[in-house]
Amino acid sequence: MTTELRVLDPADWDEWYGTLELSFGGVPESPQERKLWRELTEFDRFIGVWDGERCVGTAGAFSFRLSVPGGAIVPAAGVTMVSVAATHRRRGILTSMMRRQLDDVRAWGEPLAVLTASEPEIYGRFGYGIATFTTRATIDTYRVRLTVPEGTDEVVLRQADPAKAAAECEAVYARRVPARPGMTARQPKWEQLPRLDPESERGGASPRQCVLAERDGEVVGYALYAIKPNWSPAGVDGSVLLKDLEALDPAAEAALWRFLCSIDLTSSVQIHSRPVDDAWQHLVTDVRRCTPTQRDAMHLRVVDVGAALEARTYQAPVDVVFEVADAFCPWNEGRWRLTGDAKGAACVRTEDAADVALSVRELGAAYLGATSLVSLAAAGRVRELRRGALVEASVAFGSPVAPWLPHGF
Structure with a gap:
């Protein structure tokens, strides 16, 4: 049988995305997730491989703008949703998609392509190197205290609705992008991603919450998080699940971390992905009690x-x-x-x-x-x-x- 590689037609998106879901285990995503990813799909930059009427390969490339050392924001292809049907492995389908994609990226005038890898060993042969790392940690807030810088007490914290505060949070995020390489300048609709909160993926945690850090009436930082309650025989043992945190100065950042580490009925802050040089590591009194681990990003x-x-x-x-x-x-x-x-x-x-x-x-x-x-x-x-x-x-x-x-x- 022969296969055909072609640009994704909007009419084929559901079948195309179904192939992707099946390749990643077959667990359907929530309607909210599917809706957002369809809205973000740039159809002229997404491709599929078809065997007759069946989609057997998927790949896409978002049009990103990436911060690099020096603060410039550079066009980059955000390679995404790459999959090959289990029935069609080892037939050169992945190589053909990578070939077409990199030829396209060059033609689009984008000097960089970036991705996150489900399996790191896959993409080295296509010239990808690990360019950023991320830290995970769990701060034991029963045993760990924070030492905060001067000016932290002058920061005012305000609870806010995550959706209603989105514009204020995104304004802070946009100011942070040039200051750290590897960050993407969020384009329209991408601001929805950090606030995507389907109930099916909360795992017993609360809906997404938001706290804003303000100074003289100006928003200078924010944190998005959820609370996962738990009670052990020894008492309350809930967790704060950090989703996103950005701040414009050390005092605002410290105020947010202090808030997260002192929420009632919790004993830990779970950090899923933070920079390897993140400030919290220098605020805590005992970093060993935070069990930081590092992985490729x-x-x-x-x-x-x-x-x-x-x-x-x-x-x-x-x-x-x-x-x-x-x-x-x-x-x-x-x-x-x-x-x-x-x-x-x-x-x-x-x-x-x-x-x-x-x-x-x-x-x-x-x-x-x-x-x-x-x-x-x-x-x-x-x-x-x-x-x-x-x-x-x-x-x-x-x-x-x-x-x-x-x-x-």
Whole structure:
């Protein structure tokens, strides 16, 4: 049998999405989730593979705008909803979709592609490297206290309806995006995602709640969370489930964390996804009682080496020639001279001798500053060809704040 790859027709969305659900276990999503994802679907950027009248492969690419070191907001393809029917594995369907998708991304003029991986081993062969990490933790609020900075008591907290406060929260979020690489500038309708709260997925927790942090009448921070009540033989043992938290200054952030850690009838704050350098780790009196763990989050693929490396700035002066290997996107293959500093950068093809050799996968891993080129070289994945060039490039590629993806897609 032959298969056909084609752009998704709105009339085929339900069957297409059903293929995706089945590939991820077959548990139907709530009507609210399906409605939102259909509204967010950019049909001309989504593809499917069909075997006759049956959809057997799915993939999409949202038109994102991603923050990079230096504060620029760069066009990026948000690769999403990738699946292959179990009956059609090992027939080259995934490779054909990745091929079409990256060709399209290049044609759209987007220098980056990003995704979150259900299985990290899948996407390395297509040039994706792990570009951000995230921290999970459970703060034991019976045993852990917070030491807050000066000015925290001047912050006023106000409970608010999550839907009615959405505009105020999104205004805070938008101001935070340029300050941390890896964040996506939310476009219309994406503000609904952090507030998506189907009852079927609460697991016994309350509906989503919201608290705003204010100073002189201005909203300077917010937290979205839920409460999961529990009573043990020793007494109340509820949990605060943090969904989202952003603040414009240390005092506002501390006020929100102090609030979350002192809610009545709870003994813990469960953190699902926060930056690895998040401030709460320095506010708590005993980080061991918070059991932090780290895992990969966003995987990044450099689609256009020159445009991608020119789009960000560098925290130290750099003048390095990279020998880039990229078998899947051969237009990136070859030598590229990167010159830049904190004010800007240029990256052009060159015939000069290479200083550092690496594949596009390692370039993606280092791009936002989460992983150093020196660390990758220690694993044998980057080679230094000119003495001193590796450290020079590694320092330049760093970021003063850890890159972080605030939500999946």
